[in-house]
Amino acid sequence: MFDLLTVGQLSLPQIEWLIARAAFYKQQPVSSFLKARSIGLIFEKASTRTRLSSEVAIVRLGGHPIFLSTGDMQLKRGETLADSARVLSRYLDALIIRTYGHDTLKEWAYHATIPVINGLTDLHHPAQILSDLFTLVERRRQLKGLKLVYIGDSNNIAHSLIEGGAITGMEVVISHPEGFGPNPEVVSGAALLGNGRLSFCPDPIKAVKGADVIYTDTWVSMGQEHEEDQRAKRFSGYQVATHLLEGAKTDVLVMHCLPAHRGHEITDEVMDGPHSIVFDQAANRLPMQQAILEACMDEGGSCL
């Protein structure tokens, strides 16, 4: 049993196991692995994919999901996170948490005695990126050596991609406007994780040269809504549009974790075009969430 807080905590064999297991659950979705077990979902931010894929994954594994909005809990009235974590650990078998600060997630993990699974923080989104690595393996079989160009804001998605790319041996290029680069600790930590290559290229047209994959995400993550106008100006040259795909490989794959802000970070034409695999990404969240739950909750530790 273990917590899943970041991609960077995983080894290459662990990521490979999760991908293989997601492929298995895609073929055989129903199991009794979580029979009579209850998993709490604490979401402080909006969610469509993570909440739904988690709830359905738990049901398919024979378990019982319990959605908990922090506004409905005594947390709202001042019960401490530490006390809440201790109490919830006495009823539940795992927690999936979406929150703001990554330190808050770490605090939950520290005080809970059951596995805590990251459902997104401001800094990381491991469940999304593990699922995306699975989607890429389905399409390209091998991750090692793939050139993935991330264009836009160096947010939670970019951070988890940087870690995933490092561990799996990908060439990750980040193209961002000045002042919107990744967290330096994530970058320096990723350098120690594997043999992937990470580089930066502020010009998106140069960055995508020879790209196997172009990945983008919103310019305004949850919690940054007050910066929307300023960000729209700073990111205007970083839209993933048809002309940008021309320098990439002819069979380039376009990825987005969704939700997309059509007409901002990505055009309708690209999003709905032949290179886009964004809805396959969304679909794969479900079997990968099953794999993650199994890995984190396997008491025998035989999974990983």
Ligand code: CP
């Ligand atoms: N990609 C993703 O995590 O989507 P949600 O915010 O809808 O969960």
Ligand code: NVA
């Ligand atoms: N970077 C986005 C991802 C949403 C799934 C956000 O944090 O809002």
